Amino acid sequence: MTTRLTPDICVIGAGSGGLSVAAAAAAFGVEVVLIEKGRMGGDCLNYGCVPSKAMIAAGKHAHAISEAPQYGVTAGEPKVNFGKVHDHVHSVIASIAPNDSVERFRAMGVTVIEAEAHFTGKATVMAGETEIRARRYVVATGSSPFVPPIPGLDSVDYLTNETLFERTRAPKHLLIIGGGPIGMEMAQAHRRLGADVTVIEGAKALGKDDPELAAIVLDKIRAEGVNVLEGSKVTSVEKRGKTGVRVHYEGENGAGQVDGSDVLVAVGRLANVEGLGLDEAGIKHDRRGIKVGANLRTSNSKVYAIGDVAGGLQFTHVANYHAGLVVQQILFRAPAKENRDIIPWATFTDPELAHVGLTEEQAAERHGGKIQVLRWPYAENDRAQAERKTEGLIKMVVDRKAKILGVSIAGAGAGEMINMWALAVTNGLKLGDVRGYVPPYPTMAEIGKRAAISYYSPITRKPIVRWIVRFLRRFG
Known part of the structure; x- marks a missing residue:
């Protein structure tokens, strides 16, 4: 039997941005419905910022031991128990999770629905057996790792940020496709934790940053033993023996190949727009995300989009920034515009x-x-x-x-x-x-x-x- 709700605000997605909107609205006594089909806290808590920084911290401790002699301290060679690194990462997630939990938000007065949501019209959303007709909607569904159509990639058990942190054993030789921030962070962390690492980047590693400063970082990472192949486009992937993998690439000096034990795909992210019924709601979108104006309003005047799904800068703090802008507009009818500068x-x-x-x-x-x-x-x-x-x-x-x-x-x-x-x-x-x-x-x-x-x-x-x-x- 269908339940019908008529809240002031309906938020789709309980990642950083969606949680911020729901919490702010509830704090002002506004009736708000929050819909999430997966884990509360979204990508940042469960697969992104939190676990990656926890793993980086483990790597820093291992590296500090190896650096100790230059300070007059001898501690021997660092010994890494990757299973305990895994436990550390997940204990950090567990310690933060209560802040983003269903129970906490229900205690705030937020109606939380754990189901998949989709628009059925310009002013209605279905989530499970519940129909929502809100005054305003905020789509905050985030993004997912982009897996490029590389021949042979589907024949190996490749990793993404959604599966990387489930490992309890260190890879022997990790091959990372993509030299952006995620790729380079994980390259250095895994190298410090004992793995051999090769990064294959089609253009310039850390290419979105100032090249003069990026070079400083890359020099250090290379000095630690990470092999960074820039200007090398991956052309195919194949299995190598029972557990190995081989990546073929076309570089500036011709074709090449590199063998490893595991492959991490870190070439970017795609906005989560599939299955939302955006066309039924009259919301314009493409593969980059939902099209919004500077005020984050979509082509449907009742609907805003924030964070990664809005097709702009993909950072947790941007989603939180967006949340503040839409709350200002929805609750106080005060104009607000995004300033990426x-x-x-x-x-x-x-x-x-x-x-x-x-x-x-x-x-x-x-x-x-x-x-x-x-x-x-x-x-x-x-x-x-x-x-x-x-x-x-x-x-x-x-x-x-x-x-x-x-x-x-x-x-x-x-x-x-x-x-x-x-x-x-x-x-x-x-x-x-x-x-x-x-x-x-x-x-x-x-x-x-x-x-x-x-x-x-x-x-x-x-x-x-x-x-x-x-x-x-x-x-x-």
Whole structure:
């Protein structure tokens, strides 16, 4: 028998963005229905950010043991129990899961339906035996790993981020197809945990980041023993013996092949739009996701789309950002628009790679080349020297009025350091605003301050400025 609900808001998808919308609406006493067919918490909690960072942490501990002798500490060769690494990863997921659980959200007053949802019209959704007719809808179904149509790939038990963290035994030689953030993070983590690793990337590894800074990260990863094949397009995959696999590729120097024990596919993600009945609801979409305006509203005025399914930047924090924008519009009827220029991101390799705002290339294009690029190396920082984390650089792009347009960092703690610069870019701060702040000594944050004040170095050499200083000295 069909149950009918008429909430103010219906959210489809209980990943980061969907949970944020539901929690905010419930906090204001608004009736909200949340529909999820899979695991609460979505990809980030169960298959993405959380387990990957937990595995990276395990790899860092193993690497710290091997690095210990340069600090005067000897601990022997690290011994990795991959089964216990698996347990660590899943214990982290389990510790966070209650925050995203059905029970918690029902306690907030959210009606949670554990079923698959699909639109049956422009204003109705079916979820199991429940029909929902809400004032507004928010589609937050996220994305799934893209598996390219590589000949022979379906003949092997390939891994994706949805299956990688279920392993209790380390791969002997992990072949990773794709050298983006996920591929490179997992390459370094598995290498540190004892596996041989080869990455096959069709273009440039970490190609979406500043090439100068990406090179710093890639040099370190290669130095740790990861084989990174750039400009190498995978042409086919085949089984090799009972448990092995061979990947064939076409590179800049001709055809090649590499043998391994396992294959991880990490070439990107596809928006989860299948089975939602978007056509029945009059919602325009394509293989990249649901088409939305800057206000995240779809072609159906009752429906918004947020996070990965909206076809833009695929980060958990973007989904949360989107959630705030649609809550503002739905509950308070206040206009809101997405601004991608303020979105930071970080790749949690070692050294880390982080960015916010415009790249050097983007800034030059928008400002007609009237920009200035400031740099400061980690090697000039006392804390970096003390911790032997001197590989790295901060790169800052400013306009002719010293407004901060973008910042990129490669180095230890870059993911934390970028927060300050995200605040600066979001609020349109200038270098003069940064010049007056005092970072504690010794911290990595001083690197950014030094880069900022380097902008003023040429002023000290101007004859008129030196004349003024000499003149003022006459007064005692």
